[in-house]
Amino acid sequence: IAGLASLGLPGLQNFVAEFLIFTGSFTKEQVLFGVIPFKLVSVLAIFGIVITAIYLLRVIQFTFFGPRNPRWDKLEDARGVELIPIVILGGVLIFFGFFPSLMTDVIQVGIAPLVEKVSLAAQAAAAGGIF
Numbered sequence: 509i510a511g512l513a514s515l516g517l518p519g520l521q522n523f524v525a526e527f528l529i530f531t532g533s534f535t536k537e538q539v540l541f542g543v544i545p546f547k548l549v550s551v552l553a554i555f556g557i558v559i560t561a562i563y564l565l566r567v568i569q570f571t572f573f574g575p576r577n578p579r580w581d582k583l584e585d586a587r588g589v590e591l592i593p594i595v596i597l598g599g600v601l602i603f604f605g606f607f608p609s610l611m612t613d614v615i616q617v618g619i620a621p622l623v624e625k626v627s628l629a630a631q632a633a634a635a636g637g638i639f
Contacts, residue, residue: 509597509602510597510598510601511564511567511568512564512568513601513605514560515560515561515565516557518605519602519605519606520601520602520605521600521602521604521605521608521611523605524604524605524608524612526557528612529553530550530554533546533547533549533550533553534546534547534550
């Protein structure tokens with residue numbers, strides 16, 4: 509579940525973060541370092557996600573569907589108390605995937621003043637520099 513969440517699979521926690529970042533960066537008309545448009549950076553980042561997806565899906569394939577390694581035969585599945593952290597962590601990834609506003613609302617309160625300061629600094633830089 510954690511591997512699929514890090515891919516940004518819809519319905520899991522990281523999907524909302526990646527979606528918001530790409531939506532915000534792809535709709536910006538600004539340029540990075542005065543040369544590189546944000547849309548190009550967004551497209552390059554999407555290639556990074558594709559490479560990550562290939563890597564993680566290969567790891568999942570070799571781990572769960574690859575040849576069985578006999579040296580792990582003596583290990584048993586998690587039972588009882590050992591399942592508690594697995595269920596809690598998996599449940600949190602799924603819960604916040606379906607209800608992301610519970611987390612984004614908390615984060616937005618802290619980010620709003622920071623975004624305002626960065627915007628003012630960017631306007632000052634565009635008007636002739638910060639120094």
